[in-house]
Amino acid sequence: MEYTLRQLQIFIKVTDCQSITKASEALFLTQPAVSLQLKKFQEQFSIPLTEVVGRKLYITDFGKEIAASAMKILNEIEAINYKTRSFKGQLSGRLKISIASTGKYVMPYFLSDFLRQNPAVDLLMDVTNKTQVVKNLEQNEVDFSLVSVIPEQLKLNTVQLLQNKLYLVGGTCIPRDLKMPVHKLLERYPLLFREFGSATRNAMEQFIEKEDWPAYKKIELTSNEALKQALIAGLGYSIMPLIGIKNELKNGELEIIPYPGLPIVSHWNLVWLSTKSFSPVAEAFLSFVQQEKERIVEETFSWFENY
Template sequence: MDARQLSFRLLQVFRQVAQSGNITAASRLLHLTQPTVSLQLKKLSEIIGEPLFDYQQQKLQLTAAGELLYQAVLDIDERISEFNLQLHQQRSGSAGSLSLAVVNTAQYLLPQLLADFANQYPQVVINLHIGNRAHILSRFEQQQDHLYLFSHPPRGEYVQATPVVKNPLYLVAPKGHWASKQPQLNFSQLSAERFLLREPGSATRMTFDSWLSSQATELKQSMQMESNEAIRLSVNAGLGLALLSAHTLQGQQHLLSVLQVKGFPLSSHWYLVQHANKRLPQAAARLSAFISQQLAGWQDPLAQAPSS
C-alpha cells in the first residue's frame, strides 16, 4: 500500500459507507452522487490492495481488511478531534507552555500567583528562571523568555514594560533597635549605623543609591550581600539596617522593626516586561493578564504598620 495516495476525503467516504451500510444513504449524507461514491471506494480498495466490502443480503459488510481500515479511520478521527481541542486550548491560552524569568526578589511575590494560575490553567506549563538582575537582563537581551519581571526594567526601543504593582521599599532594623522606638526619624540620625546592601546593579541598590545622591548623603558603614534573604536574616541577627521591599517583608514583619523615617518608604514598582521582537503565545498573554489582574488590588500591609 502506498499511503501517499490516501486522502482524508477518501477515508471520510469509506467511513460513511461503512456506517450507513449502503452507498445510496452514504451518498445523501455526503452530498455526492452514487457513481462518485462508488468510484471513491474502488480507488481506495486499489490503494489498499484488498477488497473492503462484501455484499450480503443487499447490505455492504466490511471485509477483514475493511475492518482494520475502519478501526484505523476511527483512530485518525479521534486524534484529529483531540488535535482540534488542543489547538483551541492553545489559541485561547488555556494550554501550552511559556518561559518566565524573574529577578531574585520576585520569588517573594510570585509563588501564590503561580499556584493560583496553575490551579486555574493546569494544562499550561511554566518554565521559571530566577537570577540576579544582570543574569535576567542577559536572558532578556537574548530573547530567551516570553515574560520577565523586573522592579527596575531595562531601557530601549525593544522593551515593553507594564507596571503591575507597587513595590515600596522600607528601612528595617532588628527587633528592639533604638531607632524602632522613635515615632519619626530623619535619615541623618541613622548615619552611624551599618547598612546591609544588595550588589551594585540590583534594582533596590539603584533606587537607594539614587535617593542617597538626591540627598547628598553617603553611608559611613555598609556591607554587601547578594540576596534579600541573607539581608533579612542578617538584620534579624543584629548585623545592621537594610532597605527591603514590602513584598520581601510580607509575613515576616513581626521578626523585624519597620522604621518610621522621613521620606520612606521609597517608591518603586514591579514591571512585567517582554521583548518587542519576541512573539507572545496565548498562554503567556493569559499569564500576563492574570498577574496584572491579581495584583491590581494589592494593599501594602506595612503602610499603616506601627514601629515596634
C-alpha cells in the same frame, strides 16, 4: 543501547553543572544515585563522556556531543507530550519567566490560579538579579520578565501589576533612641547592601547619595533573604522592599524607621519584548493577568495600604 530517559536527564544536568554534587542538588537526588546512573550511562559508550582532573569533573568533547543529542531527544519527547495534551483540548506548553529576586514575593500570586486552571502548562521561572533579567530579555530567552525598574535600552511592552515601596528598616533587637536622628544612628551601625546589579541596591545608593547619609561601613549580601536575616540579627540597617518583610514586621522582628522622602515608590511591571511572538501559552497568560490583576492585588496585597 538501552539508556533510559532518566539517564539522559541526569547526564545533561551533570554536563550543565560540571559537578555530581551540584547536579544531585538540582535534581533532588543523592550523590550515589546520580553517580550510579552516570556510570550505567557511561557503560554504553566506549569513549569517555567525562574525566576528572585533580578533583574537578570535566565533560569531554564526545560527552558534549552526546549531551547535545540527549537534549534534542528530550525536547522531542516534551513536544510529543505537549501535542498529546493539545489534542485533548488542553492548553499545553511551557511558560518561561525571569524575575528580579524580590519579585519572588509577587509573581507566584499572579501564576497560581493560571497554573491550576491549566495543569498541562509547565513553568520555568528564573529568580535572579536585574542584570541577568535584562540579559534574558535581550537574548529572547523568556516570554516575560518581572521588574521594578524598566530597562530603557530595550523596546518593551508592559503591564503594571503592583506598587513597590522601599523603606529604611532595622532589627528590633537594636536598642534605638526614638529621638536620635537617622544620621547619628547610621554613624553607629553599618548599612547593609544587596549585590551590584540589584535594582534595590541602585535605588538605595541613589537615595543615600542624595541625602548624604554617613556609611562608615558597608556589608554586602547577595540575596534578599540573607539581608533580611542579617537585619533581624542586628547587623545594621538597610533600605528594603516592603513586599518581602510582611511577616517580620507583623512578628516584631523588624521595624520601619521613619524618614522624610521614604518610601521610595516604583511599580512591579510584567514586561516583554515588543517584537515577541507569543506562544499560545504566553498569550493566554498575558490575557489572564490583564483580566485578573486587580482581583489578585485586592485579595493578596491589600495589607500594603497599612504602610
